[in-house]
Amino acid sequence: MKAAIFKGKGKIEVTDIPKPETKDPTDAVVRVVLACVCGSDLWYFRGISPHPESTIGHEFIGVVESVGSDVKDISVGDFVIAPFAYSDGTCPHCEAGFQTACTHGGFFGMGSGDDGGQSEYVRVPQADGTLFKVPGSDFSEDMLASFLALSDVMGTGYHAAVSAEVEEGDTVAVVGDGAVGLSGVLSAKLLGASRIIVLGSTHENRHDLAKEFGATDIISVRGDEAVAKLMELTDGIGADAVLECVGTKEANDTAFSIARPGALVGRVGVPHHVEIPAEATFFRNVGMKGGPAPVRAYIQKLFDAVVRGDITPGDVFDFKTDLDNIQEAYEMMDQRKAIKSLLRVSTI
Numbered sequence: 001m002k003a004a005i006f007k008g009k010g011k012i013e014v015t016d017i018p019k020p021e022t023k024d025p026t027d028a029v030v031r032v033v034l035a036c037v038c039g040s041d042l043w044y045f046r047g048i049s050p051h052p053e054s055t056i057g058h059e060f061i062g063v064v065e066s067v068g069s070d071v072k073d074i075s076v077g078d079f080v081i082a083p084f085a086y087s088d089g090t091c092p093h094c095e096a097g098f099q100t101a102c103t104h105g106g107f108f109g110m111g112s113g114d115d116g117g118q119s120e121y122v123r124v125p126q127a128d129g130t131l132f133k134v135p136g137s138d139f140s141e142d143m144l145a146s147f148l149a150l151s152d153v154m155g156t157g158y159h160a161a162v163s164a165e166v167e168e169g170d171t172v173a174v175v176g177d178g179a180v181g182l183s184g185v186l187s188a189k190l191l192g193a194s195r196i197i198v199l200g201s202t203h204e205n206r207h208d209l210a211k212e213f214g215a216t217d218i219i220s221v222r223g224d225e226a227v228a229k230l231m232e233l234t235d236g237i238g239a240d241a242v243l244e245c246v247g248t249k250e251a252n253d254t255a256f257s258i259a260r261p262g263a264l265v266g267r268v269g270v271p272h273h274v275e276i277p278a279e280a281t282f283f284r285n286v287g288m289k290g291g292p293a294p295v296r297a298y299i300q301k302l303f304d305a306v307v308r309g310d311i312t313p314g315d316v317f318d319f320k321t322d323l324d325n326i327q328e329a330y331e332m333m334d335q336r337k338a339i340k341s342l343l344r345v346s347t348i
């Protein structure tokens, strides 16, 4: 089968490797229909985080090709959404809604030995707990793109909003206008925010999409200037809830500076050289929650919202290609020519 293999900084190559088979009785193998490139894959592509020379990618939807003998809820032929982490769905952490901390869990395509999603086939451990079986059939391309977004970005943006405890009528600040930040805007809107201020780039296509998703204000300056601008927009109060969707030091510094006293920063950007100020946050009663999003916990709710037409997270995909063009899919995002790249791998 064909699979994208990470070859080192700046290089991804499609290679023929053996098709995966079920190893454990709780495994399934999924034939990938759509996959995509994540902002967190760019940490490897840019040489910032290490990744071995192996399969990569962790966002995919597809059709179940085979199942192990202990798989009960998922059957061959099911059309499924795979969250970026696998989980049994039954351990105490899963039951508490934190499937990314599952005691039998792990992550796809992050170099720890599990298959990557930018491939024709993926072995999915803990299939019953992991895979979300999509009801119905005959979905439009737009709908499929939105289902794909539920494998990570949309669920991650939603986790930022849930972690920041966004409530009806809140003024919400979203730090970052990448695919996760944009999904955070959709999520804040879904949870009833009345004002959504995006602190992001100078890319107008991102601003347009942010506004389409519900953003009311855009701040495209950075650092202290961005903090001052947000304070001006909120009459010196700050944001009721802050979604940190980047992970850099600057983004975190900004996020904690714009949180009003008593607010929570919901963080989903993987922190890189970030220090959270213990004193400043203490004296303003600012808290934080968040981490790797338990996307599996949110899929049903977000799937229903997609089917109702309340959200269209698939709109974040502004570059569509196939697996053979994986290098370009990464480069388009690396060079910020695309918000997010979608890969057509096969058809349902």
Ligand SMILES: [Zn+2]
Residues within 6 Å of the ligand: 087, 088, 089, 090, 091, 092, 093, 094, 095, 099, 101, 102, 103, 104, 105
């Ligand atoms: Zn678990």
